[in-house]
Amino acid sequence: MPQTTPTPSEFAAFWDALDAELAGLPAVADLEPLPLRSGPDYTCYTLRLTSVGPYRIFGYYSVPTGPGPHPGLLLTPRYGSVNHVPDYAERKRYAVLQIMHRGQRLADRPYAAAYPGLLTDGIDTPEGYVYRGIVADCLRAAEFLASRDEVDRSRIGIAGDDLAIITAARRPVFSVLQVTGYLLYRAAEARLRSEAYPTEELNDYTRAFPDQEAAIDQTVGYYGAELFAPAVTIPSQLAVGDDGAINGPEWLAPLAEALGGPVDLYRLTHAGGADNDALDTWLAGQLGVPPLPKFLRELA
Amino acid sequence: MPRPRPAPDTYKTGLIRPPDFDQFWQGVLADAAEIPLNPSMEPVPHRSTDEVEVFEIGYDSLDGVRIAGWYCRPRETYLTGPYPGLLLVPGYISEPTLPKSWAKLGYAAVGVAPRGKLRSNGQFNPGYPGLLLENSMDRNTYSYRGFYVDAVRALDFVKTRPEVDAERIGVHGSSQGGALTIVVSALRAGEIAAAAAGAPYLCCIMESARLSHTYPYEEINEYLRLYPEREAAMTETMAYFDCVNLAPLVTCPTMVYIGQVDDCVPPETGYALRDALTCPVEFHASDDCAHDAGVYWKMSRVTSFLAEHLQPASTGRRAEQTVG
Numbered sequence: 001m002p003q004t005t006p007t008p009s010e011f012a013a014f015w016d017a018l019d020a021e022l023a024g025l026p027a028v029a030d031l032e033p034l035p036l037r038s039g040p041d042y043t044c045y046t047l048r049l050t051s052v053g054p055y056r057i058f059g060y061y062s063v064p065t066g067p068g069p070h071p072g073l074l075l076t077p078r079y080g081s082v083n084h085v086p087d088y089a090e091r092k093r094y095a096v097l098q099i100m101h102r103g104q105r106l107a108d109r110p111y112a113a114a115y116p117g118l119l120t121d122g123i124d125t126p127e128g129y130v131y132r133g134i135v136a137d138c139l140r141a142a143e144f145l146a147s148r149d150e151v152d153r154s155r156i157g158i159a160g161d162d163l164a165i166i167t168a169a170r171r172p173v174f175s176v177l178q179v180t181g182y183l184l185y186r187a188a189e190a191r192l193r194s195e196a197y198p199t200e201e202l203n204d205y206t207r208a209f210p211d212q213e214a215a216i217d218q219t220v221g222y223y224g225a226e227l228f229a230p231a232v233t234i235p236s237q238l239a240v241g242d243d244g245a246i247n248g249p250e251w252l253a254p255l256a257e258a259l260g261g262p263v264d265l266y267r268l269t270h271a272g273g274a275d276n277d278a279l280d281t282w283l284a285g286q287l288g289v290p291p292l293p294k295f296l297r298e299l300a
Numbered sequence: 301m302p303r304p305r306p307a308p309d310t311y312k313t314g315l316i317r318p319p320d321f322d323q324f325w326q327g328v329l330a331d332a333a334e335i336p337l338n339p340s341m342e343p344v345p346h347r348s349t350d351e352v353e354v355f356e357i358g359y360d361s362l363d364g365v366r367i368a369g370w371y372c373r374p375r376e377t378y379l380t381g382p383y384p385g386l387l388l389v390p391g392y393i394s395e396p397t398l399p400k401s402w403a404k405l406g407y408a409a410v411g412v413a414p415r416g417k418l419r420s421n422g423q424f425n426p427g428y429p430g431l432l433l434e435n436s437m438d439r440n441t442y443s444y445r446g447f448y449v450d451a452v453r454a455l456d457f458v459k460t461r462p463e464v465d466a467e468r469i470g471v472h473g474s475s476q477g478g479a480l481t482i483v484v485s486a487l488r489a490g491e492i493a494a495a496a497a498g499a500p501y502l503c504c505i506m507e508s509a510r511l512s513h514t515y516p517y518e519e520i521n522e523y524l525r526l527y528p529e530r531e532a533a534m535t536e537t538m539a540y541f542d543c544v545n546l547a548p549l550v551t552c553p554t555m556v557y558i559g560q561v562d563d564c565v566p567p568e569t570g571y572a573l574r575d576a577l578t579c580p581v582e583f584h585a586s587d588d589c590a591h592d593a594g595v596y597w598k599m600s601r602v603t604s605f606l607a608e609h610l611q612p613a614s615t616g617r618r619a620e621q622t623v624g
Contacts, residue, residue, distance in 0.1 A: 114418070
């Protein structure tokens with residue numbers, strides 16, 4: 001069985017090098033008001049930042065109307081070409097940033113990610129893997145949000161897939177973490193258990209390049225959320241799927257055990273409305289704002 | 301003054317079907333029919349398996365836009381043809397499906413990428429947000445005019461394939477994919493044998509924006525906050541593209557499934573669609589479910605519903621859950 005997990009010193013050196021590279025690059029934040037996406041309850045901006053490469057990334061940043069500081073919320077990018085503008089319910093309560101990583105729409109020049117394709121781009125080496133830059137993009141977004149005067153620095157949350165775990169581990173500016181998806185966590189094992197995309201991209205790649213199988217498992221080992229988890233000492237919530245599933249309690253147990261702070265395991269009901277409300281209520285409680293369901297129970 | 305939201309199944313739409321609605325779409329389809337399909341199909345070996353062959357496809361559509369897609373079919377050594385055809389139509393921000401799991405079920409399956417989606421955005425790329433309102437003041441230039449035709453012409457593509465039984469072609473998707481399911485079934489009635497639509501978007505479009513603060517409908521609210529004087533023109537355009545107005549044209553057996561607390565596609569509009577359909581309808585509404593439309597429980601029924609009508613050679617496996 002080939003080694004798929006880097007040693008602690010390899011792991012630390014790899015990510016410290018990325019931090020050093022980022023530190024040497026000014027972010028040159030460019031915020032522009034976006035009247036079309038603003039309203040009585042919030043003001044929305046487009047945001048551009050420089051990340052490693054150098055590469056210019058994009059975000060939607062929205063600030064609630066009224067006196068701040070406001071609790072902050074960073075939404076890490078989903079796996080797909082598009083991320084929405086933050087939802088109305090989030091924009092009313094949080095200074096919220098949805099970042100688009102390199103390759104996604106609005107950050108897709110000069111590099112446009114392919115779907116499927118992104119998950120294996122440069123995967124032959126940890127240094128060349130596209131996710132190294134994507135992690136840097138998320139770290140840059142965290143630095144931006146934590147630098148804002150309108151943000152209450154004692155109340156900044158982060159939510160998303162395992163990019164949120166990695167970001168929270170590398171940038172201790174957050175007070176709470178919520179994880180609702182798992183992309184690179186135990187990826188070398190997950191691909192052996194799944195034919196569903198995007199994980200199937202890894203299988204496609206190993207079919208095409210069987211001699212690279214050990215190398216890709218080694219690469220994704222550097223991005224395993226469980227290795228970052230001990231550095232996350234804030235309260236965390238993990239969305240947990242069914243027994244036996246790749247997001248089920250047994251699958252996530254090593255991650256939950258490795259996290260360095262208190263962990264809340266939310267067992268998904270699979271009824272999206274109920275799950276959305278429960279996840280929202282937990283995050284809102286952690287950040288000191290009222291829960292706000294997305295489904296409108298009253299109409300104007 | 302806010303008022304409690306009534307039960308969604310009591311909703312009565314005020315949507316009006318334009319008197320020249322059928323004439324409009326006959327004209328659009330006639331324009332499309334003038335354009336040669338020019339189908340292309342390139343093998344993608346590294347995404348193919350022992351059971352399924354994967355191809356990148358292309359075809360021409362309205363305004364000369366080249367449309368991409370994925371085509372997956374069982375290998376002859378795995379299942380012998382002819383195969384039923386299945387169009388998988390995409391959600392608003394989701395990527396077009398690479399439908400290997402459906403091909404493993406015995407379908408010759410197309411994952412459609414209408415204009416603006418990745419690989420079909422070289423000539424048209426309004427973005428997201430953007431697509432819903434692109435040129436929405438004029439029905440003759442509105443984005444969804446071409447977008448709908450792109451989905452319809454995927455049917456023409458699959459019918460060019462000799463391994464496909466043209467009498468057994470279905471269509472399925474959720475959210476915008478649910479809308480496109482209705483669109484294709486309506487505009488090519490008689491050529492679609494079964495349809496399954498989850499959380500169907502683009503029903504009662506203008507009314508939906510008043511029932512939701514979630515994207516994509518929030519695009520309408522934001523736009524009209526800045527340009528309230530344009531509401532009448534937008535309303536007039538949208539009526540030609542509203543799936544509730546297309547619904548009476550659908551003739552095939554149709555499954556519709558919705559979430560009762562869907563913040564994205566208001567459940568009221570799912571009921572409006574159900575009421576407008578005159579074909580055989582199987583309707584499911586799941587409590588506590590939102591834009592997922594209860595797919596966790598309903599996916600097995602989607603699979604069996606399509607199998608009952610389309611008769612694939614193998615029904616012993618499961619397809620990936622459909623996302624919108």
